Amino acid sequence: xxxxxxxxxxxxxxxxxxxxxxxxxxxxxxxxxxxxxxxxxxxxxxxxxxxxxxxxxxxxxxxxxxxxxxxxxxxxxxxxxxxxxxxxxxxxxxxxxxxxxxxxxxxxxxxxxxxxxxxxxxxxxxxxxxxxxxxxxxxxxxxxxxxxxxxxxxxxxxxxxxxxxxxxxxxxxxxxxxxxxxxxxxxxxxxxxxxxxxxxxxxxxxxxxxxxxxxxxxxxxxxxxxxxxxxxxxxxxxxxxxxxxxxxxxxxxxxxxxxxxxxxxxxxxxxxxxxxxxxxxxxxxxxxxxxxxxxxxxxxxxxxxxxxxxxxxxxxxxxxxxxxxxxxxxxxxxxxxxxxxxxxxxxxxxxxxxxxxxxxxxxxxxxxxxxx
Amino acid sequence: xxxxxxxxxxxxxxxxxxxxxxxxxxxxxxxxxxxxxxxxxxxxxxxxxxxxxxxxxxxxxxxxxxxxxxxxxxxxxxxxxxxxxxxxxxxxxxxxxxxxxxxxxxxxxxxxxxxxxxxxxxxxxxxxxxxxxxxxxxxxxxxxxxxxxxxxxxxxxxxxxxxxxxxxxxxxxxxxxxxxxxxxxxxxxxxxxxxxxxxxxxxxxxxxxxxxxxxxxxxxxxxxxxxxxxxxxxxxxxxxxxxxxxxxxxxxxxxxxxxxxxxxxxxxxxxxxxxxxxxxxxxxxxxxxxxxxxxxxxxxxxxxxxxxxxxxxxxxxxxxxxxxxxxxxxxxxxxxxxxxxxxxxxxxxxxxxxxxxxxxxxxxxxxxxxxx
Amino acid sequence: xxxxxxxxxxxxxxxxxxxxxxxxxxxxxxxxxxxxxxxxxxxxxxxxxxxxxxxxxxxxxxxxxxxxxxxxxxxxxxxxxxxxxxxxxxxxxxxxxxxxxxxxxxxxxxxxxxxxxxxxxxxxxxxxxxxxxxxxxxxxxxxxxxxxxxxxxxxxx
Numbered sequence: 001x002x003x004x005x006x007x008x009x010x011x012x013x014x015x016x017x018x019x020x021x022x023x024x025x026x027x028x029x030x031x032x033x034x035x036x037x038x039x040x041x042x043x044x045x046x047x048x049x050x051x052x053x054x055x056x057x058x059x060x061x062x063x064x065x066x067x068x069x070x071x072x073x074x075x076x077x078x079x080x081x082x083x084x085x086x087x088x089x090x091x092x093x094x095x096x097x098x099x100x101x102x103x104x105x106x107x108x109x110x111x112x113x114x115x116x117x118x119x120x121x122x123x124x125x126x127x128x129x130x131x132x133x134x135x136x137x138x139x140x141x142x143x144x145x146x147x148x149x150x151x152x153x154x155x156x157x158x159x160x161x162x163x164x165x166x167x168x169x170x171x172x173x174x175x176x177x178x179x180x181x182x183x184x185x186x187x188x189x190x191x192x193x194x195x196x197x198x199x200x201x202x203x204x205x206x207x208x209x210x211x212x213x214x215x216x217x218x219x220x221x222x223x224x225x226x227x228x229x230x231x232x233x234x235x236x237x238x239x240x241x242x243x244x245x246x247x248x249x250x251x252x253x254x255x256x257x258x259x260x261x262x263x264x265x266x267x268x269x270x271x272x273x274x275x276x277x278x279x280x281x282x283x284x285x286x287x288x289x290x291x292x293x294x295x296x297x298x299x300x301x302x303x304x305x306x307x308x309x310x311x312x313x314x315x316x317x318x319x320x321x322x323x324x325x326x327x328x329x330x331x332x333x334x335x336x337x338x339x340x341x342x343x344x345x346x347x348x349x350x351x352x353x354x355x356x357x358x359x360x361x362x363x364x365x366x367x368x369x370x371x372x
Numbered sequence: 373x374x375x376x377x378x379x380x381x382x383x384x385x386x387x388x389x390x391x392x393x394x395x396x397x398x399x400x401x402x403x404x405x406x407x408x409x410x411x412x413x414x415x416x417x418x419x420x421x422x423x424x425x426x427x428x429x430x431x432x433x434x435x436x437x438x439x440x441x442x443x444x445x446x447x448x449x450x451x452x453x454x455x456x457x458x459x460x461x462x463x464x465x466x467x468x469x470x471x472x473x474x475x476x477x478x479x480x481x482x483x484x485x486x487x488x489x490x491x492x493x494x495x496x497x498x499x500x501x502x503x504x505x506x507x508x509x510x511x512x513x514x515x516x517x518x519x520x521x522x523x524x525x526x527x528x529x530x531x532x533x534x535x536x537x538x539x540x541x542x543x544x545x546x547x548x549x550x551x552x553x554x555x556x557x558x559x560x561x562x563x564x565x566x567x568x569x570x571x572x573x574x575x576x577x578x579x580x581x582x583x584x585x586x587x588x589x590x591x592x593x594x595x596x597x598x599x600x601x602x603x604x605x606x607x608x609x610x611x612x613x614x615x616x617x618x619x620x621x622x623x624x625x626x627x628x629x630x631x632x633x634x635x636x637x638x639x640x641x642x643x644x645x646x647x648x649x650x651x652x653x654x655x656x657x658x659x660x661x662x663x664x665x666x667x668x669x670x671x672x673x674x675x676x677x678x679x680x681x682x683x684x685x686x687x688x689x690x691x692x693x694x695x696x697x698x699x700x701x702x703x704x705x706x707x708x709x710x711x712x713x714x715x716x717x718x719x720x721x722x723x724x725x726x727x728x729x730x731x732x733x734x735x736x737x738x739x740x741x742x743x744x
Numbered sequence: 745x746x747x748x749x750x751x752x753x754x755x756x757x758x759x760x761x762x763x764x765x766x767x768x769x770x771x772x773x774x775x776x777x778x779x780x781x782x783x784x785x786x787x788x789x790x791x792x793x794x795x796x797x798x799x800x801x802x803x804x805x806x807x808x809x810x811x812x813x814x815x816x817x818x819x820x821x822x823x824x825x826x827x828x829x830x831x832x833x834x835x836x837x838x839x840x841x842x843x844x845x846x847x848x849x850x851x852x853x854x855x856x857x858x859x860x861x862x863x864x865x866x867x868x869x870x871x872x873x874x875x876x877x878x879x880x881x882x883x884x885x886x887x888x889x890x891x892x893x894x895x896x897x898x899x900x901x
Contacts, residue, residue, distance in 0.1 A: 054498075057499055059503065161404075240390050241390050242725055242726050323496075324496045327724060329405075
């Protein structure tokens with residue numbers, strides 16, 4: 001984004017420091033507003049999509065009253081949540097109780113920043129993008145525990161404890177499986193990773209097809225990611241049939257909505273990471289975009305990127321409405337006895353592959369064979 | 373001041389909790405996720421039905437039996453009617469008997485559908501619940517055809533049934549019988565043999581045959597423990613002795629005999645058998661009266677009887693003492709869920725909170741008949 | 745074994761403690777001394793010929809006109825497929841009967857219910873509290889001479 005503004009304004013570095021700072025602040029504000037509105041809009045439609053998908057799977061209709069096809073349902077829901085009475089339990093730790101939803105919300109949205117939506121559309125291009133997202137989304141677990149403890153409700157506390165245990169545990173297979181993918185392009189920069197995956201018709205150089213270990217890494221990552229965002233079959237922190245509503249039992253109105261939106265935000269983030277690291281990010285499959293006009297190429301790239309994300313989100317919804325929930329010890333067992341060791345093995349395998357084939361993927365090797 | 377045991381936390385599950393299946397309160401002593409003792413508190417739905425019975429005439433009490441087990445009102449009506457008829461010593465017309473069996477078995481299916489659905493939603497899979505509701509809707513439509521009500525039917529009266537079936541009922545029932553059995557396969561594919569579901573239920577809360585008998589557990593819960601005891605076979609009432617049906621018993625397919633999965637599976641098997649019974653009844657249909665001649669002012673001869681019938685949840689018994697007047701002197705209701713719930717403290721030492729939900733769900737208790 | 749034989753077996757074993765045999769009830773009932781109930785029940789449960797595996801039901805009855813309380817135990821056997829009712833007659837002013845909880849653990853709740861609604865005290869019961877009514881309820885509502893309260897806490901009834 002800053003580069004974009006740089007291009008528009010031109011020689012910003014030659015202007016006075018005051019103007020430079022002003023421009024920077026403006027850029028930050030404008031880009032945050034854009035990202036925030038995008039994220040909110042996405043979340044609105046994601047809740048609608050969730051209900052429609054659920055309806056479809058459960059042989060019923062889903063929302064269809066507000067607006068065409070019920071599309072505006074989320075607006076009605078949002079208004080309802082805004083107008084709800086804000087209840088703070090008398091015995092709650094008010095400070096923690098109030099601040100927790102904001103931290104969850106902020107942490108969830110901060111992760112939108114380093115995403116690369118297309119060649120030129122991104123907020124900030126960090127050289128530690130992947131690390132940053134993982135770091136920021138870990139804050140969520142802390143905030144959930146704050147809210148759970150602050151509620152002074154035993155069910156909330158159970159939910160909070162479960163959430164922390166779960167998120168902290170599942171970060172290990174997530175990071176290990178991401179490492180298996182990252183060592184291929186040898187970069188933490190989202191844009192570098194995507195650029196590495198160009199060529200091969202926009203599909204075959206995807207990191208997921210790079211070698212068998214990255215293929216496995218994707219499945220480990222996706223399983224662990226579902227756990228990370230607390231969705232069925234791993235939704236034990238808010239398991240409504242056991243813990244009433246888990247850590248957000250005592251929250252009402254907008255405070256509840258923040259937790260709710262953060263969950264959908266997290267879904268977007270984990271799917272975006274998967275799309276970036278395994279599915280070639282915004283690389284357009286089958287079409288060579290070089291000859292296209294810039295605006296068309298950029299638009300197509302954004303569409304492609306979002307499509308990949310939404311497919312993954314759809315899969316998450318599909319899983320949610322199909323499977324029962326694991327028990328808390330079985331969840332931990334899955335993480336520590338299966339996912340983590342397999343991810344370790346996978347990381348070693350991927351490293352060996354990189355050493356053996358000098359970083360080349362299956363496609364590179366095969367095409368080199370056929371050319372000769 | 374009371375001494376507080378710091379090793380354990382007191383946790384109230386209910387009276388308002390998503391998976392206590394009504395207003396049941398369980399006081400749980402927990403050490404983290406592990407439950408060390410459970411004390412059920414019941415009576416939140418106590419309506420003094422036994423006292424009310426002493427002030428009403430015999431036919432007037434029939435609608436109150438609807439409110440015992442509202443998911444199987446027909447069966448409750450039936451058991452009460454059988455009790456009074458036993459003292460009256462009247463002959464029930466053949467057609468009425470067939471109709472009663474059809475209604476009782478259809479209601480058994482619809483009740484088991486709820487048992488199936490609510491256990492699945494307790495386990496975190498909400499979709500099967502709505503599948504169950506979808507099929508139950510069909511049965512509700514059938515009942516609406518015969519008596520106009522969809523939940524509290526008040527259809528089986530002393531001496532027969534309230535009115536004869538309308539035109540088209542037989543065809544619609546046949547349609548249901550063709551439609552329903554394939555759905556059972558769908559349930560099995562979706563839920564019964566799901567790996568997570570089995571993991572959650574197998575070997576959980578095993579009821580040994582001795583315990584089951586000691587605690588007076590009846591119905592599918594008793595049969596799941598491997599005891600072939602079905603009142604329809606052991607003490608045939610109506611025309612059950614002419615019908616051909618199997619009594620499924622727990623075989624420990626996924627774990628030990630009498631575990632939660634076996635109890636769940638009994639319901640699935642019994643639905644198949646009930647459908648089979650209804651089909652046979654339809655073939656046996658013959659013309660005749662739908663109700664025997666019963667005097668308007670019903671004076672029941674003095675005497676005392678204990679009559680029991682196989683309800684979807686177990687043995688529903690009425691202990692009736694008549695002093696020869698128009699009102700019962702004493703009517704004791706022996707509700708299956710009352711005994712089935714009393715075993716919960718025994719089952720739930722050392723289980724996890726999530727298992728407790730599985731125990732309650734697999735026992736398939738219903739509160740109105742416990743509290744009466 | 746039919747009810748008559750069960751009665752004979754019982755009266756041989758517990759001479760003088762079996763009061764009466766009532767054939768006209770369904771199932772047939774045997775009236776026994778209240779302090780012999782635990783012995784009789786454990787005998788009925790253990791004896792292989794009888795083997796009353798479970799207590800089907802336990803009911804209290806208030807016979808106000810005779811000044812008596814009844815406790816009726818409906819027993820059934822899964823193996824032999826027979827059943828019988830045991831009756832215990834109690835003094836209406838001070839109904840006391842030993843608990844059979846040790847014989848059939850399932851009796852626990854039934855006895856609590858009879859205590860709750862009739863005020864029948866089950867001696868040696870492990871947990872004799874009200875079960876259906878609130879702990880602070882006054883009176884025994886299923887008794888025939890029960891007077892309905894006008895108020896419960898702050899509510900008009």
